[in-house]
Amino acid sequence: MTRPVDRWRDGASTHESDFVAEEVPVAMVYNGVTFAVMMATPHDLDDFALGFSLSEGLINDPSQLLQLENHALIEGIELAMRVTDNASGARIGKERERLLPGRSGCGICGMRDLENVIRHDHPVGTGQAITREALEEAQRQLQSRQPMNAATGAVHAAAWADCSGSVLLVREDVGRHNALDKLIGAMRRGGFDPNDGMALVTSRASYEMVTKATSAGITILAAISAPTALAIELARSAGITLVGFTRPGSHNVYTHPDRLQPPAKQETP
Numbered sequence: 001m002t003r004p005v006d007r008w009r010d011g012a013s014t015h016e017s018d019f020v021a022e023e024v025p026v027a028m029v030y031n032g033v034t035f036a037v038m039m040a041t042p043h044d045l046d047d048f049a050l051g052f053s054l055s056e057g058l059i060n061d062p063s064q065l066l067q068l069e070n071h072a073l074i075e076g077i078e079l080a081m082r083v084t085d086n087a088s089g090a091r092i093g094k095e096r097e098r099l100l101p102g103r104s105g106c107g108i109c110g111m112r113d114l115e116n117v118i119r120h121d122h123p124v125g126t127g128q129a130i131t132r133e134a135l136e137e138a139q140r141q142l143q144s145r146q147p148m149n150a151a152t153g154a155v156h157a158a159a160w161a162d163c164s165g166s167v168l169l170v171r172e173d174v175g176r177h178n179a180l181d182k183l184i185g186a187m188r189r190g191g192f193d194p195n196d197g198m199a200l201v202t203s204r205a206s207y208e209m210v211t212k213a214t215s216a217g218i219t220i221l222a223a224i225s226a227p228t229a230l231a232i233e234l235a236r237s238a239g240i241t242l243v244g245f246t247r248p249g250s251h252n253v254y255t256h257p258d259r260l261q262p263p264a265k266q267e268t269p
Contacts, residue, residue, distance in 0.1 A: 021154035023174045025076030028052060030089035032080075041148070041155060041173040042077055044182045045070055048173075049079045051185030055212040058089035062188050123239040125195045127219025130163045131261045132251075135198065135222060137165030139246050142200055148172045149202075158183035159200045160192060167200075168192070176203035177212065184216045194218045205244055207231040214238040220259055222246045227254055 005018040026040045028049070035058065040048065049068050053059045067082040083089040138161035145167055146157045158179040160169040169190065171182035180201060187194065198220035199213060205223035207230040213221045214234070221235070222243040232254045235242035241259040244252045253260055 019151040021148065021152040021174050027076065027078045029078055029080045030058060030083055030092055033092045035089070035092050037076075038175070038178060040175055040178045043148075043173075044171055044186065045077065045079060047171060047182040047185035047189065048178060049081060049185065050188060051181035051183065051216075052178075053081065053083070053089060054188065055181055055184055055215045057215065058092075059083055059087045064089075122214075123237070124214060124217050124219045125239075127195045127241070127259055128163050128197070129259050129261050130165075130198060130220065134161075134163060134165035135243065135246065135251065135260065136248060137161075138167055138198060138200055139222070139224075140248065141165070141167040142170065142202070145170045146172055146202070155179075157202045160187055160197055161200065162197045168197070176201060177208060179203075180209060180212050184212065187216065198222060200224075200246070204228070205231045205235075205242060207234050210234045210238070210240060210242065213240060222251070 001020060001022055002017040003020050005016055007014050007016050022041050023039050024042050025037050026042070026045070027037045028035045046068060050062060050065060053065060059065055064084045064087040065081060066084060069080040071078040071080055081089070138159070142157065142159045145159065149155045149157060149172060155172045155174050156176040156179045157170055157172045159167050160183060161167045169183060169186050169192070171179050171186055173179040173182060183199065194217035199218045200222045201209060202224045204225040205221060205227035207228055210221065210231045211234060218240065220241045220243070224246050225244065227242055227244045232242060235255040239256060241256040242254045244254060
């Protein structure tokens with residue numbers, strides 16, 4: 001969407017239209033009960049609903065999400081989901097619930113109990129080793145695959161790349177957690193194997209980002225910015241290769257470096 005702006009450059013101003021990121025309340029409703037209201041970019045909402053449900057542990061498998069309806073309301077958007085009776089999402093209010101809206105920069109806002117904040121999911125699989133060249137190629141491709149951020153400069157992206165570094169999926173959102181949830185949903189809907197590639201995020205690697213990656217079975221998570229201490233510990237215990245400060249020509253590997261192969265040796269003439 002666009003909004004008017006007075007743009008100042010070199011002491012002179014012009015009145016123009018500027019592209020800005022959309023941010024609306026999105027209510028996650030399970031079997032008629034609201035679990036959370038997330039501030040999100042209203043795109044790829046089917047992916048968001050599925051990825052959020054999986055990463056929050058409200059369903060264990062996409063088959064447990066029986067129905068999804070997108071309701072546009074005056075106040076925002078309601079994602080009305082019907083889940084199977086054996087899914088955790090069917091027992092909201094009895095076992096767990098969020099009590100506060102989720103801000104666009106918050107991954108756990110409103111969680112009621114401490115044990116629901118820091119989850120310890122099952123360790124991820126063995127995964128595939130990748131080259132450092134593949135990591136750099138994926139990072140390079142991602143830079144040109146963010147149309148919303150190119151227009152607004154205000155959204156995060158999460159991407160899935162194969163072991164050669166080819167970016168296969170990209171999802172964008174004002175919230176970094178939302179972008180990763182959308183990616184997880186798109187991966188499950190598309191049948192992508194989380195053991196066969198890497199996820200890249202244009203944000204810091206906080207512990208909730210690692211938790212979401214773990215819940216999806218992702219074995220390599222590369223962030224453009226820094227990880228937190230808790231993210232490193234969770235990645236280590238979950239078996240995730242955590243990479244930070246991913247830049248052209250440089251990156252830091254914090255856990256399980258065995259999945260990143262050294263650069264190929266160049267033969268001397």
